[in-house]
Structures are given as C-alpha cells and as structure tokens.
Amino acid sequence: xxxxxxxxxxxxxxxxxxxxxxxxxxxxxxxxxxxxxxxxxxxxxxxxxxxxxxxxxxxxxxxxxxxxxxxxxxxxxxxxxxxxxxxxxxxxxxxxxxxxxxxxxxxxxxxxxxxxxxxxxxxxxxxxxxxxxxxxxxxxxxxxxxxxxxxxxxxxxxxxxxx
Numbered sequence: 001x002x003x004x005x006x007x008x009x010x011x012x013x014x015x016x017x018x019x020x021x022x023x024x025x026x027x028x029x030x031x032x033x034x035x036x037x038x039x040x041x042x043x044x045x046x047x048x049x050x051x052x053x054x055x056x057x058x059x060x061x062x063x064x065x066x067x068x069x070x071x072x073x074x075x076x077x078x079x080x081x082x083x084x085x086x087x088x089x090x091x092x093x094x095x096x097x098x099x100x101x102x103x104x105x106x107x108x109x110x111x112x113x114x115x116x117x118x119x120x121x122x123x124x125x126x127x128x129x130x131x132x133x134x135x136x137x138x139x140x141x142x143x144x145x146x147x148x149x150x151x152x153x154x155x156x157x158x159x160x161x162x163x
Contacts, residue, residue, distance in 0.1 A: 012092055023071055026106065027068075030068050031068065034064040034068055061112075064116075067109035071101070074102060115134070117137045118130050
C-alpha cells in the first residue's frame, strides 16, 4: 500500500472518529428531549392543551425521534459494515454519508427543539411570547450551528491559521 493511500485512509479514519465524538455529545441532548416528549402525554394537564399545541407537540415528538434515528445511523453503519462485509469505515463515501446523516439529524433536531420551546412557552406565557422564544432559539441555532461554520468561517482569511 502506498504512503499516499495510507495517509488518505488515516485522514478518513480521523474524520470519522471526530464525527463519532461529536455525535456522542449531541445524542444525549436529543435523547433527553425525546424522553421528555414521551412522558408529556401521560401528564393530566396534557388533555387540556389546544389543537395547535397538540400539533406542535407531535411535530416536536416526531422530529425528535427522527433526529435520534439520523444521528445514530453512522454508528450503526460502522458496526454493520465491519462485522458483515469486512468493508473498512475508511471509505470516503462512508464518511461523506455519515456526515450527511449527522447534518440532517442536527437540522431535524433544531425543529424538535424549536417546537418544544414553543409548546412549553405556550403553557407558561401567551402565544406571542412563545412564538418569539421559538423564533429566537431557531435564529440562535441557525447562526451558531450553520451560519458560522458554513458562511462566516469560509470568508477569505477566516480559515487561515493564526500567526
């Protein structure tokens, strides 16, 4: 095996390990939210929420479940590929697919978070404040999770190492 090929495989392995580390910090948040949403309908007060609040609850619940599936998928792929096919995780397509799944899971998680904030806020305050709280959370998540890494840090000079 050539040195160049070996370095490429190490690079892919490093990228995959880095992604897995990131998912280990993201998944507990998604799972805690999902657990909260699982028990919410079992509370006595749940029966008194409005139709809109029920729809928002269901959106939060389904998107939280969807985020869980998408964020766990790369780890499942790794286990299935290694034991069944013998195909190394060092394949570039696998790393790309894992990153795409993680990105999709994160986007769906923003929907779950925003919906949950809206739902809980409507139970505490009026819907205008709830809408503001949800919109603010969505804006902060959009700015910190997407704008900074995709736009801000791609501007010339931003990716240059410090001197």
